Amino acid sequence: MLKRTSWTLAASVAALLMAGGLAAAQDTLKIGASAPKTGPLAGGAAVTHWPNVKLWVQEVNNRGGLKVGGKQMKVELIEYDDKTSGEEAVKNIQRLATVDNVDFIVTPYSTGINVATAPLIARYGYPHITTSAATDSVAEFAKRWPNSFWLLGTSKQLAEGVAQALTKLQASGAIGKRVALVNVADAFGLELLNAGKPALQKAGFEIVYEGSYPLGTQDLSPIISAAKAAKPDAFVAFSYPLDTMALTDQAQVQKLDVGAFYVGVGTAFPGYAARFKDNANGVMGVGGIDPESKDIQEYRKKHKEVTGADADSWASATTYAGLEILGQAIERAGTKDKAAVIAEIKKAPFKTVIGEVNLADNINHKVWTVGQWQSGSFNGVASADLPGAKAPVKKEAWK
Amino acid sequence: METIVTGVLLGGTYALVALGLTLQYGVARIMNLANGETFVAACFIAFWLFASYQLSPLYGLFVIAPAAFVINWTIYVVLLRPLVARAKNPGMLEVDSILATFGLLFLFQGLMLRGFGGAYTSYAYLSDRFEIFGAFYGLNRVVAFAAAVVIALALYVFLFWTRYGTAVRAVAVSPGAANLVGIDVSRAAALTFALGGALTACGGTLLSTFYTFNASMGVVFTMKALIIVIMGGVGDVRGAVVAALILGIAETSVARLVDPGLTLAATYGLFIFVLLVRPQGFFGRRQA
Numbered sequence: 001m002l003k004r005t006s007w008t009l010a011a012s013v014a015a016l017l018m019a020g021g022l023a024a025a026q027d028t029l030k031i032g033a034s035a036p037k038t039g040p041l042a043g044g045a046a047v048t049h050w051p052n053v054k055l056w057v058q059e060v061n062n063r064g065g066l067k068v069g070g071k072q073m074k075v076e077l078i079e080y081d082d083k084t085s086g087e088e089a090v091k092n093i094q095r096l097a098t099v100d101n102v103d104f105i106v107t108p109y110s111t112g113i114n115v116a117t118a119p120l121i122a123r124y125g126y127p128h129i130t131t132s133a134a135t136d137s138v139a140e141f142a143k144r145w146p147n148s149f150w151l152l153g154t155s156k157q158l159a160e161g162v163a164q165a166l167t168k169l170q171a172s173g174a175i176g177k178r179v180a181l182v183n184v185a186d187a188f189g190l191e192l193l194n195a196g197k198p199a200l201q202k203a204g205f206e207i208v209y210e211g212s213y214p215l216g217t218q219d220l221s222p223i224i225s226a227a228k229a230a231k232p233d234a235f236v237a238f239s240y241p242l243d244t245m246a247l248t249d250q251a252q253v254q255k256l257d258v259g260a261f262y263v264g265v266g267t268a269f270p271g272y273a274a275r276f277k278d279n280a281n282g283v284m285g286v287g288g289i290d291p292e293s294k295d296i297q298e299y300r301k302k303h304k305e306v307t308g309a310d311a312d313s314w315a316s317a318t319t320y321a322g323l324e325i326l327g328q329a330i331e332r333a334g335t336k337d338k339a340a341v342i343a344e345i346k347k348a349p350f351k352t353v354i355g356e357v358n359l360a361d362n363i364n365h366k367v368w369t370v371g372q373w374q375s376g377s378f379n380g381v382a383s384a385d386l387p388g389a390k391a392p393v394k395k396e397a398w399k
Numbered sequence: 400m401e402t403i404v405t406g407v408l409l410g411g412t413y414a415l416v417a418l419g420l421t422l423q424y425g426v427a428r429i430m431n432l433a434n435g436e437t438f439v440a441a442c443f444i445a446f447w448l449f450a451s452y453q454l455s456p457l458y459g460l461f462v463i464a465p466a467a468f469v470i471n472w473t474i475y476v477v478l479l480r481p482l483v484a485r486a487k488n489p490g491m492l493e494v495d496s497i498l499a500t501f502g503l504l505f506l507f508q509g510l511m512l513r514g515f516g517g518a519y520t521s522y523a524y525l526s527d528r529f530e531i532f533g534a535f536y537g538l539n540r541v542v543a544f545a546a547a548v549v550i551a552l553a554l555y556v557f558l559f560w561t562r563y564g565t566a567v568r569a570v571a572v573s574p575g576a577a578n579l580v581g582i583d584v585s586r587a588a589a590l591t592f593a594l595g596g597a598l599t600a601c602g603g604t605l606l607s608t609f610y611t612f613n614a615s616m617g618v619v620f621t622m623k624a625l626i627i628v629i630m631g632g633v634g635d636v637r638g639a640v641v642a643a644l645i646l647g648i649a650e651t652s653v654a655r656l657v658d659p660g661l662t663l664a665a666t667y668g669l670f671i672f673v674l675l676v677r678p679q680g681f682f683g684r685r686q687a
Contacts, residue, residue, distance in 0.1 A: 036517075046516050222654035222659055
């Protein structure tokens, strides 16, 4: 027994030494990633987050790695599941920083977990380029953690985009002034509601129905029937993927025919268009892309080739852009020194798949806020400061 | 009227979620925490059969249910029977089975992640309009409800009108006494556990036609099932169906008449109320 134990020990020591030796022999850049593979947010991360991490690492390594101060360094990815839990994510970051000794980290996934891990990431001094956090507190966060960068915009921008898009539709005569407003009862849904409701009212819309439902609810027919009873011209729901699907399904079944149908997160997922086919046409949601952009077209093609799945049309490209920025900043700084890379990120704009991104004040101010399914493409119809928005079209009756 | 129909349909959905666990927990005495994973696995298989072989989920039932039966039988015989054999009292079996099935939960979840990835999955099947009293409902929900009725009736007939069903009920009441009157308790328990697994899989198959699911959602269904099983009275099929219908109607009425934000509060309020007034559940027997 004792003998076997010591053999095992010896073998593992040898294995570890070999692993260590190999890593030292090659010049690699160790990058750590912690995000959900299980738990409530795994569904979103599997579409938006992980495929882009995989794609970027593969792209970089196919090119021969990143050029760091005259040396080509391949990227080695170390990934952990945070089980959609803030505590677990904190432990992962700790492990990445102290046990795996990674050079840089990929942003965690979702607003909550990014905020939960931000203090620790700041303490370790890593550049923290968030690409899946949309909250109104970004300005405050950027100030509190100068190593953090916020690319996805604010809830206020997203909600005001809805008012923009509806105003355009109203101006074209597609819809009237009656809006049914629904939200998922969690931090994100409430932030959007608190920004969206006044924005809609200011634009002259009348809220004829208002309702909220608990996170994770998929039985939403009472909401749709109540909304329908209020005879709205537009239906707006600040929802999450599960309820986005369920609300659309019920609207279709109960024939809630409105000129504008907006559902929140998840509308931009390729699975949405696949599920609702022709009925997806004209549906609006959070996100959007510029279909004319060559960079986006090429990015989407590569995404499909490498990961086997379509990119979503909101945070996918942003996630990839965040990694591009990290890579470019490391190359520009020419060193693995974290503080130098952070300084470099603030210094000059970056060319990415989502266009030029300027992070001088740690915040990306130019984002697509509302997209609309228009014959198979989720085109941006409202944005903050971005050119190339398509005109929103009237939602035809459900088939 | 519309509220009641919606509530009843939702109740049918909940019954499908809970019936399998009623059998497994009430009769086979195994608190199967991996129940929700069985459920989600069935969703995935139904989706896979539909997407790859264009096999309608309704026919898919005839593949999935027997497969789940066999798998659950095997799980019971290999993994759980030793626990039953060594348990000195029901409390010990309960703790052991919770621990063992907790492990199973992670195993199943991991396998599903491997096989199907973590992304949300949903597909359109029978998502047509179905008119009842002038209002529209999803045909898939109506079909699931009809199936729930058929399954619950079949189960009722089996348990109350057949000789073997009576034996199964005897095992539920008192395994020791059942043994004394010549019932093969071990076999009856294995059969019930397997049957419960098959029912859970049927539920998953039917619900996959209108729910969006992913590999980590099992625990949501386990929770719901547990509430319904405890409300209805452990081990009583009638109780589970009644509890499911009450929950469905209560949630829908609260959503329509009070505020949709309060559906969860209604569910748990009702649950606490039942526990306070009738801790053994609607049809449960008071512990001696």
